[in-house]
Amino acid sequence: MRRFCATWVVALVSSSLMGLPASAGVTTESTAADIWVPAPGVTFQWQLQGKVDTTVAAEVYDIDMFDSRKKLVTKLHEQGRKVICYVSAGSYEDWRPDADDFPEEILGKPLDGWPGERWLDVRALTELKEIMDARLDRCAAKGFDGVEYDNVDGYTNDTGFPLTKADQLEYLTYLSEAAHARGLSAGLKNLPQLGEELEPNWDFVVNEQCFQYNECGEYAAFIENDKAVFNVEYELKKSKFCAEAIEMGFTSMRKRYSLKAWRNPCWE
Secondary structure (H helix, E strand, C coil): CCCCCCCCCCCCCCHHHHCCCCCCCCCCCCCHHHCCCCCCCCCEEEECCCCCCCCCCCCEEEEECCCCCHHHHHHHHHCCCEEEEEEECCEEECCCCCHHHCCHHHEEEECCCCCCEEEECCCCHHHHHHHHHHHHHHHHHCCCCEEEEECCCHHHCCCCCCCCHHHHHHHHHHHHHHHHHCCCEEEEECCHHHHHHHHHHCCEEEEECCCCCCCHHHHHHHHHCCCCEEEEECCCCHHHCHHHHHHHCCEEEECCCCCCCCCEECCC
16 A cells, blocks of 8 residues: 555546546557656656646656646646656545546445545456546646556555455556556556566656665666666655665655655755
8 A cells, every 4th residue: 555645635626627528538559669767866756735846856747647737747848857647546536537437346445544545446457447548548648758556556455355466467467558558657656565576567666665664675676677766755864764765776855745845855
């Protein structure tokens, strides 16, 4: 389970406000050469709540897909930045504009501490592919360069479903391939247990608290293959993790749980 990452403020945003129809229908086939792969050391900003501050000095921005207009992505591109769209792929969020598309039978137990969120039965590939394909179409239509998939560790949690590692891997394979088919890089959120196994088909990592929980070594394969690991710590002081993060090639910083614009990066 991801620890502190999704916006939990319940605020329904209509598709008209986002400037796109419910299904943008932009699925395309892409080759590996088309996919952006961020390299270790690229600077990073991760903001999922509040008005996005476009003045933060970072080469890569990771922002909420539903809450971000296409013109914001365009502005960031004009500033020379790459932009990642945040999407929860393993949980239902009752404030999202497509919430009614999720059948009740695939909704599991609530995510502990996250009002309005419930785990998804990732075995329901037919239903989930239709919903996630539409979300990825919106990411691509807005011009995002990559996607951060959240809550993709259901099999390690009490979801209400008897999920296995094989179930999770089948869903993860779909998610990476679906992103690549639209020219989007695929970002693995947390799930250090499968870091080495998944690395060949994933393009970067967004991790929370791997230094606090002594899990960072599980992402070594990404760094070894010239792929960025974006790490955020909430509890540790910079003196407790920055030197090691820099030595490992991680892009690490401190953030507050709210995930607004504030950050305190190791490289500054």
